[in-house]
Amino acid sequence: MELHSFFNSSASYRVRIALNLKGLPYEYVPVNIRTGEHRDREYVERINPSAGVPALVDGDFSLGQSLAIIDWLDQIHPEPLLIPGEIDARARVLELATLIACDIHPVNNMRILKYLDSVLKVTPEQKNAWYRHWIVEGMQAVERLLTDTGGDDWCIGDAPTLADCCLIPQIANAERMGCDLTPYSRSMRIYQRAMQHPAFFTAAPKQQPDYTN
């Protein structure tokens, strides 16, 4: 399998964690979204019509969108299952994962911050305030959900799930942007725990072949 990925993309980071948790080897294909490689005609036509990262390629099959990819991995390599089969746990995992993937990450990703800069010409202070605003709102919701559902080490239950695949990259992103994350004690405990786990550690941006400072 090939993973088309950018080291700093949170969505790519989610899939790297999932592949590692399942112990699946893959070829890392860097796609530099800073220079717009995800919009190259050949990439969009042959690899990912969504024009983004990540994309997973397995022979003739290629698939974009991180949550769809992780569900697909669960179908073909179910050990360990990252979206549980048990109905209640499954609902909680998907609720938390989509809170992060739909409500938090999209409004703070690179293309949005670039638009604020280059089209709306906001000041650096306004851009930082935008980023922090959605982190505060989103992470407060994450903490409330974890209070209802969380285990001690992982978001839901006693093993990593899709929810952890989404939470860890989101926290790493917010940390890199200099957000104060101390109010989110449950999330941070899970983050510290995950950073000790090889599947999460080796998926981190700094461990990727295309990492640059």
Add this chain to the structure above:
Amino acid sequence: MELHSFFNSSASYRVRIALNLKGLPYEYVPVNIRTGEHRDREYVERINPSAGVPALVDGDFSLGQSLAIIDWLDQIHPEPLLIPGEIDARARVLELATLIACDIHPVNNMRILKYLDSVLKVTPEQKNAWYRHWIVEGMQAVERLLTDTGGDDWCIGDAPTLADCCLIPQIANAERMGCDLTPYSRSMRIYQRAMQHPAFFTAAPKQQPDYTN
């Protein structure tokens, strides 16, 4: 079951379609997100820690996030299945649904447009340009995916799926905001078809008890 919903919320609209497709009766509980009812302490504590709409309540069980709710409905009322079991179709449905739910809808929803207005003080022209920019980018990607995977009447295969539950509200939203949707011919054909289907028609904003002009 109770559905906590706002008539104009695309995420609520998705779940209304899913409930209708499955023929499940429900009590409609309006939550006015324009006046901030989704942030009321009792709603957040008792119904939806994500502080948004929709939320589904079934006895002691309550769940937020539209994609998690539709997956849960598939688990407990599998007829008709909205996320197919067959691996390839399932991947395509989730890819298209999450393209809409993660890449398009979140950056144009009410809270973002409000922030642009009230905090960044953008002009109405700038706000409209923002909205249209993400619609063009996102709908072009939708069309490319439909070219690869689409049937004639529905997004994937010959029956409505989660992808249609996401696409129809997104198009209705863009239409309401005055976007030119003629370039997206496959999407528009599916939209016109869906508007003839009672499950979609009765889920539309204008048919809801809290509809106001």
